[in-house]
Amino acid sequence: MKKIAVVGAGIIGSCTAWSLLKRGYQVDLYDKDAPMAHTSQSSSKLLHGGLRYLETGQFKLVHKALQARQFWLQQAPHLCRQLELLFPIYKHEGRPKWQIGLGTKLYDVLANGSGFPKSKWLSADETLRRSPHLNTHNLLGAYSFYDGQMDDYQLGQWVVQQILDLHGQVFTGRPVNTLAELQDYDAIVNATGPWVMHLRSQQDTPPAIAIDWVRGSHLFVDQPLQQALMLPIPNEKRIFFVLPYQGKTMIGTTEIRQDHPESEPASEAEIDYLLQSYNQYHQQPLSRADVCDTFAGVRPLLKDAINPSNSTREWAFETVGKVLHVYGGKWTTAQIQGEAACEELLKCLN
Ligand SMILES: Cc1cc2nc3c(=O)[nH]c(=O)nc-3n(C[C@H](O)[C@H](O)[C@H](O)COP(=O)(O)OP(=O)(O)OC[C@H]3O[C@@H](n4cnc5c(N)ncnc54)[C@H](O)[C@@H]3O)c2cc1C
Known part of the structure; x- marks a missing residue:
């Protein structure tokens, strides 16, 4: 043998x-x-296709990943679950409504047969009912879509x-x-x-x-969260997640290129960046004192893009x-x- x-x-x-x-x-x-x-063990804990990879035309990868989610849910249902995420849309801010609508529809098509519910549009009232702490000014509503969440x-x-x-x-x-x-x-x-x-x-x-070494950090706030969110980082192409995880709120992630494979703890600048991004969208701002824990990991990405966000x-x-x-x-x-x-x-x- x-x-x-x-x-x-x-x-x-x-x-x-x-x-x-x-x-x-x-x-x-x-x-x-x-x-x-x-x-x-330092991931965003998502079994996901990666809605944002559609923007860089990675349809094959997204299709593969959307179909792969179901494998984990079937094999180990005690360690993962379906998760509904909302992508809120604000008037004159971030990507236009039509673009996210098109992206979520394409996500549905590529996920066809994978056993996950389809995306849908939610009114501003419904969005706020599910996520009451979001800023209300200029909120048009949100797209709801599904991915998986795991204990990595x-x-x-x-x-x-x-x-x-x-x-x-x-x-x-x-x-x-x-x-x-x-x-x-x-x-x-x-x-x-x-x-x-x-x-x-x-x-x-x-x-x-x-390969490119790209560190990503997350932070935890000791508050339970009702509704998972995917949000655009203000004035950037990047997105970040606000996720319920084991009774806490998890916020991440960053993308910092480094020149070695070892992970370093989340820096103060990364923590501030995530808090500021969160605070742009929420009525009750978080401060450094609300952060009860952080973790960071290094992605070994194929080197193919100037901006690590666009790396495959x-x-x-x-x-x-x-x-x-x-x-x-x-x-x-x-x-x-x-x-x-x-x-x-x-x-x-x-
Ligand atoms: C911030 C962040 C968020 C992410 N979020 C997601 C997500 O939500 N969903 C998703 O699908 N993917 C996500 N990823 C990507 C995913 O986590 C990684 O692609 C995956 O975990 C990489 O696994 P790996 O086995 O290659 O690396 P590792 O988990 O690092 O494993 C490599 C192992 O090799 C061992 N090792 C190294 N050198 C030696 C040696 N010489 N001898 C013996 N052992 C050695 C190390 O100890 C280590 O255990 C994320 C990644 C990061 C960093």
Whole structure:
């Protein structure tokens, strides 16, 4: 039986290990820290297509991700749920109503058959009934649309349990410093997310793919929230989320390019940026004292755009010798990315 080492027990490496085990390979999964210790527990907790990626024409990715949401809801309904989000529209502010209406309709079309309710327009009164703290001045109403919400850490641990159930071995606190350490394996998967270049750079040829490290921070306010919101950042193309999460309000995220893979705590500037964005839309402003916690993670994005906001959330593979390097991706599509990584690996094993 072929023996495969997967390095990196984030959601991408774990889904790859799970797919390989389902196909009958013997798999050892290594992590320098622990499963889901890094980016995979620092997400916005959304199983989503990404409404905003429609603006950059990423229809294939959005379609794939919209369909992928249902996999998680069916497999682990105790760790994720459908979530209704509102996108409020204000007169003369942000994107026009027709544009968001078109986007949500396209979202419905691409999500067709995925089992999620369709989007709809809500009047200003209905919007305020659901989200009473929103600013009322110039509010026209809101588009309601659906995505999924998960507990990313626990859902990741659930995937690791599937690996253990299929007799995969999981080694935590076990860094792989050199590829030579794994020379006895038939194949190696480098799924180390933000650290992918560390093992890749040990091979002779230059990497075919470049990645961008883009930190994203979130903050928590110790208040329950009735209604999830997606809002445009004032005077920017970016959007941010205000989400109910485990009895608190979660606000995020930022996109800060950095020159290394390690995550840093949310900076004061990021916290202020998120608070100011929230306060633009709400009658009762939040202050620094309302923030009870923050967290941050680093996205390993394929380098393809000047503005990290426009970077694709697609993934790429590169095979060098018996090593498959995995770049990019997103949580929602990790299971199909894991299957695709398997297919890619089969090409080099045969
Ligand atoms: C702020 C933010 C918000 C996001 N929101 C969403 C969202 O709402 N929905 C969504 O679908 N996606 C979201 N994403 C994207 C998603 O979280 C990531 O695409 C995904 O978690 C990346 O997983 P990964 O396995 O590649 O990386 P990681 O989770 O970082 O896993 C890599 C693992 O490799 C290990 N490792 C590294 N080097 C070594 C080594 N040498 N030896 C052994 N182990 C090693 C690390 O310890 C780590 O556990 C978000 C990302 C961020 C940062």
